Amino acid sequence: MIEGAFLFPNHSAGDPALRSNRFFVLLLSLILSTSFIASTDNASAAEHSIVWKAPTGVPAGTPLFVKQETDADESLQLVEAETGTKIPLQKSGEEWIGLFPREIKEGETLDFTVSAVPPVQAASAVFNIVQKEGCLVVSNRGREVFRYRTDSLEPPMGQSNIYRRSGYLHPLYTPRGKLVTGDFAADHPHQHGIMYAWTNTSFQGRKVDFWNQSAEQGRIEHRKIVAMGKGPVFAEIEVKIAHVDLTSGNPIDVLHEHWKLRVYDIGPDTNDNSLPYIIDFESVQEAATDEPLKILEYHYGGFAIRGNESWLGRDPNLFLTSLGMKREDGNHSRPNWCRMQGELGRGTAGVVLISHEHNFRAPIPVRLHPAKPYFCWAPLVLGDFEISKQNPLRSRFRIVSYDGEGSLQRLHQLSRNFSQPVWLDAR
The missing domain is CATH 2.70.98 (Beta-galactosidase; Chain A, domain 5)
Structure with missing residues (x-):
């Protein structure tokens, strides 16, 4: 976005027509870029991607904790990218808690997506x-x-x-x-x-x-x-x-x-x-x-x-x-x-x-x-x-x-x- 200010060489600064065109392009650029940022923010509120590498081995059933800002009534889940495994999350205070569904080897890298769960699909209490x-x-x-x-x-x-x-x-x-x-x-x-x-x-x-x-x-x-x-x-x-x-x-x-x-x-x-x-x-x-x-x-x-x-x-x-x-x-x-x-x-x-x-x-x-x-x-x-x-x-x-x-x-x-x-x- 900022780079647009340098599209016009300095020798055009004295030409009124070019100054007018440049102002129009800059204004249009700002409008478009602002819309793009808002769209990205809205998308990120619904879904996040996290890449995590295990420093040590982790047994199946071990708790994991997620820092995530969401609406109070929203249900969340983790989705493992490679396997598609869905991991329910539950809130306690300011933290979300899930459980590793399988054993994780030391050095293994996992790619998770955090996403909202529709109420009808939210896991029931066990x-x-x-x-x-x-x-x-x-x-x-x-x-x-x-x-x-x-x-x-x-x-x-x-x-x-x-x-x-x-x-x-x-x-x-x-x-x-x-x-x-x-x-x-x-x-x-x-x-x-x-x-x-x-x-x-x-x-x-x-x-x-x-x-x-x-x-x-x-x-x-x-x-x-x-x-x-x-x-x-x-x-x-x-x-x-x-x-x-x-x-x-x-x-x-x-x-x-x-x-x-x-x-x-x-x-x-x-x-x-x-x-x-x-x-x-x-x-x-x-x-x-x-x-x-x-x-x-x-x-x-x-x-x-x-x-x-x-x-x-x-x-x-x-x-x-x-x-x-x-x-x-x-x-x-x-x-x-x-x-x-x-x-x-x-x-x-x-x-x-x-x-x-x-x-x-x-x-x-x-x-x-x-x-x-x-x-x-x-x-x-x-x-x-x-x-x-x-x-x-x-x-x-x-x-x-x-x-x-x-x-x-x-x-x-x-x-x-x-x-x-x-x-x-x-x-």
Whole structure:
């Protein structure tokens, strides 16, 4: 467009006729070029092309994130140029999320198109979230994935009611329906599925133990369902939890905690579908008063999981960490992930907790129990710290439950993808 100003040599500048013609051509050129820009912008709003080269291998079912500005009610999809594969996208906040439909090799280059999906063609939700039996029950393609407990569950007969609890995950299943978590174990009834609790703490100069319920010093309880959502790619719940001090004579909220859980679709149920359930978990803990909670050095406490009771015993191979360490040598090591895997019924199943590389004191020490099917991520092993209003504690973990022998390559890839996710910019 600008080049049009140089179509006329300088010796024509004194000729009125030529000046008039030049003005007309320039004006026409500007009108045409302006129309062309508007047309290009309109086209780009409906469709974008993105070329992406995989820096590492990516397993099928791994989340990918897309930056895209669209209308609030618009549905989007990615289309792989070479295969024509359509990848549904679902919005969460300001980001769009999809799932790789196949394994991507390191160095492989993919050409995607981001396009709007007509409402009649938009993929339907493959998740269900219902409130029943004192829980939020999340299911994917007709199969229950996990339950988050909103109401305090009474312990089984023979156990004291001091062990009643809410604000935790249990049961957690594999895609083939194997139960990988435990609750109200006879040996440790205070260990509840997947939970977050501190052991050795101080509040207003008083010792408070939120982990060992038999001490009756602290209580953790569900307070509120903040949000629930579902779509073609994931289901998401957000809840609020309170950590309550019981040592002063009157219960005092010490910490307020916000949980956000997102579970991804595993796709259609086929014979060759060996994808695991992937649940991304985020917790933010902050002081409920102007006084901080002091977390004191101790050998366990934090984000924890109690496994299926079938795994009770001293099996040296029950645990495996990303460092290759097991039960005997892995306690208080600092891996990126820890796996608990063993025989369940007629087959093998397992569950993995992956710690985000930006977590507090990452890589976080992991506590591996010598005889019980439980472990926890325990930053307090490294010394004291405080949680306050000014310095809340944000923690992110990826929970993976699976059937069969877990692929170590897949676990390493899922761990890397969790801390360094794939981002496609279509803005």
